Amino acid sequence: GAGVSQSPSNKVTEKGKDVELRCDPISGHTALYWYRQSLGQGLEFLIYFQGNSAPDKSGLPSDRFSAERTGGSVSTLTIQRTQQEDSAVYLCASSSGLAGGYNEQFFGPGTRLTVL
Amino acid sequence: KNEVEQSPQNLTAQEGEFITINCSYSVGISALHWLQQHPGGGIVSLFMLSSGKKKHGRLIATINIQEKHSSLHITASHPRDSAVYICAVGGADGLTFGKGTHLIIQP
Numbered sequence: 001g002a003g004v005s006q007s008p009s010n011k012v013t014e015k016g017k018d019v020e021l022r023c024d025p026i027s028g029h030t031a032l033y034w035y036r037q038s039l040g041q042g043l044e045f046l047i048y049f050q051g052n053s054a055p056d057k058s059g060l061p062s063d064r065f066s067a068e069r070t071g072g073s074v075s076t077l078t079i080q081r082t083q084q085e086d087s088a089v090y091l092c093a094s095s096s097g098l099a100g101g102y103n104e105q106f107f108g109p110g111t112r113l114t115v116l
Numbered sequence: 117k118n119e120v121e122q123s124p125q126n127l128t129a130q131e132g133e134f135i136t137i138n139c140s141y142s143v144g145i146s147a148l149h150w151l152q153q154h155p156g157g158g159i160v161s162l163f164m165l166s167s168g169k170k171k172h173g174r175l176i177a178t179i180n181i182q183e184k185h186s187s188l189h190i191t192a193s194h195p196r197d198s199a200v201y202i203c204a205v206g207g208a209d210g211l212t213f214g215k216g217t218h219l220i221i222q223p
Contacts, residue, residue, distance in 0.1 A: 033210045043202065045210035059210070091159065102147050102206050107159040 002026070004108035006092050012114045013082055021077045021111045025094030032075050033095075033105060034067060038088040046090075049075060050098065061086075082115045089113070118143040122203050122214035130222055135190040137217045139203030142184065147206035150177050150188050153216070154199045162188070162201075193221045 005024040013019050025032050034046040046059045049069040060066070064082075069075040079086055089110040095103040119142040129135055139148070150162040163170050163177040165186070170177050174193075179186040190197055198220050204211040 035210070042215040043204070043211075043213040045212065048210045093159075104161050104164045105149070105211070106161065107151075109158045 004092055004094050004106050006090075006108040006111050008111060009109065010112045010114075012116065014116050015084060016081055018078065018080045019082055019113065021079075021090050021113070023075045023077070023092030023094075023108060025073065025075070025092070026106055027073075029094035029096050029106075030072065031095045031098065031103065032069060033093045034075070034077050035091040035093065036061075036088045037091060037110070041088075043091070046077070079113075082113075084115050087113055087115045118145065118205050118207060118212045120203055120205055120212055120214040122201075122217050124217060125215065126218045126220075128220045128222065129193060131194060133193050133221075135193050135197070135219065135221075137188045137201050137203075137219070139186045139188070139214055140184060141203075141205045141212075143205075144181070144184065145205045145207065148179055148186050149204040149206065149211060150186075151202040151204060152199050153202060157199075159202070164206075190219075195221045195223050197221050 007022045032049045036044045047067050051072050052069050064080045067077045089112050091110045092108040093105040095105045097103045121140045123138045147166045149164050152160045152162050165179050174191045176189040200216040200218050202216045203214040
């Protein structure tokens with residue numbers, strides 16, 4: 001009966017390093033979303049998955065960002081060559097049914113990324 | 117792209133007051149979400165609505181699809197209601213968010 005979990009909860013890295021953020025959605029949820037919340041900014045949509053497929057990657061801020069989902073479950077968001085502007089809280093959410101804003105989304109606790 | 121505007125950005129009120137937070141959006145949608153985020157805490161979905169009104173405890177959410185406007189009301193506000201309230205509209209992919217309303221309820 002666990003909710004959405006994310007790991008790590010906090011990540012401090014040096015500029016230029018790669019980081020991987022993980023999301024475990026609620027079991028059985030077919031849709032998974034990644035969002036970003038920068039300090040003083042609102043929430044920003046990054047990418048969504050329907051099953052293992054991500055139809056639209058245009059929300060990713062740059063080509064340093066990539067995401068994958070395997071087995072219709074766990075998803076990984078990878079940021080290569082991190083920059084200071086990547087510092088933010090990265091949130092994952094999942095929902096049942098078809099992806100989109102039409103179903104209630106359940107949010108994970110987020111990963112706070114700090115790039116020094 | 118949908119533009120989501122919330123007002124007010126900040127609101128401080130006394131315990132017991134009736135609270136209203138407003139949300140307007142620019143493009144017709146199928147669903148609107150109200151979310152709550154406590155300081156240092158995660159995000160909790162309060163309501164998802166596509167028409168009319170929903171009530172949960174002291175919280176009431178209304179939406180007017182024609183006017184592209186929604187309101188979140190809190191009756192008999194309490195200090196534990198202090199949080200950021202975020203309006204989000206559903207689209208073909210994920211959600212588009214307002215900037216949030218920072219609510220403080222003083223005892």
